[in-house]
Amino acid sequence: MKLKPNERIDQIYSQNVKIIQNPKMFAFSLDAVALSSFAKIPKNKKTRVVDLCAGNGVIGLLTQHQTNGMIIEIEIQPQLADMAKRSIEMNQLDSKIKVLNIDLKNTYQYIPKDSVDVVTCNPPYFKNLVTSKKNPNPYLAIARHEIKTNLESTVKIASGLLKMNGKAFFVYRPDRLSDILIIMRRHRMEPKQIRFVYPKEQKNANIVLIKAIKDGHADGLKILPPLFAYQGNHYSKEVRKMLYGK
Numbered sequence: 001m002k003l004k005p006n007e008r009i010d011q012i013y014s015q016n017v018k019i020i021q022n023p024k025m026f027a028f029s030l031d032a033v034a035l036s037s038f039a040k041i042p043k044n045k046k047t048r049v050v051d052l053c054a055g056n057g058v059i060g061l062l063t064q065h066q067t068n069g070m071i072i073e074i075e076i077q078p079q080l081a082d083m084a085k086r087s088i089e090m091n092q093l094d095s096k097i098k099v100l101n102i103d104l105k106n107t108y109q110y111i112p113k114d115s116v117d118v119v120t121c122n123p124p125y126f127k128n129l130v131t132s133k134k135n136p137n138p139y140l141a142i143a144r145h146e147i148k149t150n151l152e153s154t155v156k157i158a159s160g161l162l163k164m165n166g167k168a169f170f171v172y173r174p175d176r177l178s179d180i181l182i183i184m185r186r187h188r189m190e191p192k193q194i195r196f197v198y199p200k201e202q203k204n205a206n207i208v209l210i211k212a213i214k215d216g217h218a219d220g221l222k223i224l225p226p227l228f229a230y231q232g233n234h235y236s237k238e239v240r241k242m243l244y245g246k
Helices: 030-038 058-066 078-090 104-109 138-144 151-161 174-186 237-244
Strands: 008-012 017-021 048-052 070-074 097-100 116-121 162-172 189-198 207-214
Touching (some): 030 189, 030 207, 078 097
Parallel strands (some): 048 116, 070 097, 116 162
């Protein structure tokens, strides 16, 4: 695989896949790994999965082993979508994972409403406020701030894609938890599971994982046991398994 400037190939040992990364544009972090482990996808070959705000395609690569169905990744930035496509080719997963380099607002032109079984999403976390301090790198700024889309739009599109009782798996920031829960209910998505991720014990959570069901009953929300990223100066046993397998 011919690499472009500043690119490298990283191995994800847990799923025996390789991924093209470019720290000048985008490189995945623990939130994507945690979401990939949290998401549960039916094995059936008729299963349809859409990964919104896909970045360099890491979530598709980390979840594809769960299903015999099709995964469609949507990413607005051409450079990131290109990395995702080349990683898919490198892993010979062209028949299983597809990349759409489009704006989320145009999603329904390519994927029919009410046709998807599972949506995964690692959306931009930060509001695009005038007072917000943004990364001077435009690629990272778009990935982290609501410049090209926002939480409301992302949840609305996810809900529109899902079949009745389809499942959505989001990763987000705990300080905006109330925002995402309110917006999910506004768009017919009922939160069913929440799991907080902590850097280590005695620290505040810095990541939250949320499972929601479209048109699910308005009860039965479960708070799952915490996930700790580190034990001392090393990854916790659970995170090591996510990254390196058994």
